[in-house]
Amino acid sequence: MPADAIGRFLAALDPEHREAVSGRPREEQERLAAAWERELASDDELDTLDELSPPAAEAEAARRVMDREP
Template identity: 65%
Template sequence: MPIDTVERFLAALSPRARDYVQQQPHEEQERLAAAWESELVQDTDLDTLSELSPAAAEHEAAARVLKGLFE
C-alpha cells in the first residue's frame, strides 16, 4: 500500500515540527505536504542531494517549507 504525501511529509519532519503539523487541520497538512512535494520537484540542488541521500533531501525540503516556524 503506497504511503500518501502527508504521511511522507510527516516522516521527513523533525519531531517538534511533526507535532506542530499534526495539530493543524487536515487541509493545512495537505497544503504543507503539497508545498513540500513541489519543493522536492522544483529545486535542482535537492536533486543532487537526493541521489546521495533521499531521506536527507526530503528532510531539507521539509525544513524549507516550515522555515521560520521553529527558529
Template identity: 75%
Template sequence: MPTDPVGRFLAALDPDHRDAVRARPRDEQERLAESWERELLADTDLDTLDELSPTAAEAEAARRVMESDTP
C-alpha cells in the same frame, strides 16, 4: 513507510515540527505536503542531495517548507 503525501511529509519532518503539523487541521497538513512535494520537484540542489541521500533531501525540503510557513 507512509505512502500518502501527508504521511511522507510528516515522516520527513523533525519531531518538533511533526507534532506541530499533526496539531493542524487536515486541509492545512495537505497544503504543507503539497508545498513539500513542489519543493522536492522544483529545487535542483535537492536533486544532487537526493542522489546521495533521499531521506536527507526530503528532510531539507520539509525544513524549507516549515521555515517559509512561519510568519
C-alpha cells in the same frame, strides 16, 4: 514508510515540527505536503542530494517549507 504525501511529509519533519503539523487541520496538512512535494520537484540542489540520500533531501525540503511558514 508512509505512502501518502502527508505521511511522507510528516516523516521528513523534525520531531518538534511533526508534532505541530500533526495537530493542524487536514486541509493545512495537505497544503504543506503539497508545498513540500513542489520543493522536492523544483529544486536542482535537492535533486543532487536526493541521489546521495533521499531521506536527507526530504528532510531539507521539509525544513524549507516550515521555514516559510508564519
